[in-house]
Amino acid sequence: MSETGYMEFNYDKFAFRVKEYYLYHQDECWVKQEENGLVTVGITDYMQKTGGDVAFVELLEAGAAVKQGGEMGSMETIKTTMTLVAPVSGVIKEVNGALEDEPQQINQDPYGSGWIYKIEPADLAGAKQALMDAKTYFPLMEEKIKNEMTK
Numbered sequence: 001m002s003e004t005g006y007m008e009f010n011y012d013k014f015a016f017r018v019k020e021y022y023l024y025h026q027d028e029c030w031v032k033q034e035e036n037g038l039v040t041v042g043i044t045d046y047m048q049k050t051g052g053d054v055a056f057v058e059l060l061e062a063g064a065a066v067k068q069g070g071e072m073g074s075m076e077t078i079k080t081t082m083t084l085v086a087p088v089s090g091v092i093k094e095v096n097g098a099l100e101d102e103p104q105q106i107n108q109d110p111y112g113s114g115w116i117y118k119i120e121p122a123d124l125a126g127a128k129q130a131l132m133d134a135k136t137y138f139p140l141m142e143e144k145i146k147n148e149m150t151k
Contacts, residue, residue: 007138011145017045019111023128024137025087027069030111031131038094039124041087042115043075043106046141050148052079054103059084059116064092066119068127073116075106084116088127094118 006017018024023031028047032040048054056076066072066086073084096115099105106114121127132140 007134009138009142009145011149014049014145016049016141016145017111018134018138018141020134022111022134023087023131024134025068025085025131026140027085027087029085029087031087031127032115033124034118037120038118039088039090039121040115041072041117041119042110043084044141045110046144047082048107048110048114051075051082052077054106057084057099057103057106057116059095059099060092062092062095066090066092068130075103086119087131088119088121088124090119090121092117093120 005020007020008018009016019030024044025031028044030042030044034040054075054077057073059073060066066089068086068089070086071083072086075082075084095117098113099116108114
């Protein structure tokens with residue numbers, strides 16, 4: 001693990017970070033396993049930077065069931081509206097209520113205070129087959145950045 005706990009890719013004037021020891025879904029969501037069996041989920045630094053400043057989030061309520069790869073809400077930015085994709089199947093146990101009044105926390109700290117849900121996963125071992133560790137996700141993110149920036 002690096003000193004900061006992040007892997008970082010610098011491109012032009014931007015620094016894109018990937019939190020080490022988190023798991024990543026191809027649709028730019030991350031998963032952090034908690035000691036209580038729940039997982040905390042949020043969006044990647046790449047998604048929040050390329051999407052723009054978050055103005056509004058529309059989230060599901062606690063108790064809602066989500067399916068891996070399915071919709072788990074949406075996020076409006078100054079550039080676009082994006083669908084949030086569930087990185088695991090399970091039941092939402094907690095919603096980050098602070099995002100209702102301060103959605104910009106997603107931009108300020110996507111791997112910390114900008115988390116979106118705490119989910120009780122239905123089958124975390126099975127879900128992990130569709131998730132990547134930071135070292136696998138990082139080069140895919142680099143490639144996306146290079147492709148996006150050369151458009």
